[in-house]
Amino acid sequence: MNPVIHVPHASVWIPDEVRCQFEISSADLRDEAMQSADLHTDALARAAWPSAEIVKASVSRIVIDVERYADDALEEMASFGRGMIYTRAHDGRDLMRDLTVEAREELKARFYDPHWLELRSKASGRTLIDLHTYPRQPWSTEPNPTADRPEIDLGATEGITPDGWVDELGRYFENAGYQVGCNTPYVGVIDTGASAAIMLEIRRDVLGSPEDAVRWDRMVRALTDMPFPC
């Protein structure tokens, strides 16, 4: 199996010319980029599936979030100030960012549209894994803060994620010793035109970092050997 891995939130890069859109200190901005990032998910994808095609967002999600609908009317997170363009930090603080419609469109054309063009062309007709990590304690900007927060959340969408695959993955990760949930606390997987897709949300305390060999290697092994739809 040679899947496509989508890594939308690993980057912490904020281009210099975008920095001035935020009227908060550079230190606070850097800190927010780190807190919001699914750190090391790019390295995790490469380690787990060396032959996979990886599609990674180049900029931090606080510059523009490629995992959101571009239209705020369709995007649930827009009401939390975390739609395609963030105006709020993960803990609800104001990022002091007030973009014109033109500036918003410029960011979209520069980072969002090319990302989706690449993602759709690579994912079309293939199997896609949308790879994330998430914090153990809910952020105040989360839509379902009281939902269960398992060690691995399988995000599935009817018509995109084969039912049998969800069940198989649930059993597989449980046998590997992980606590697994489906669509909790985050729900569904993005539609990229893949023939089958699932979102993997790994709780950050379970993954650790590449320097933390015990937790990291255990997760890499589990991902490498996970089943795919035939």
Ligand SMILES: [Zn+2]
């Ligand atoms: Zn994420």
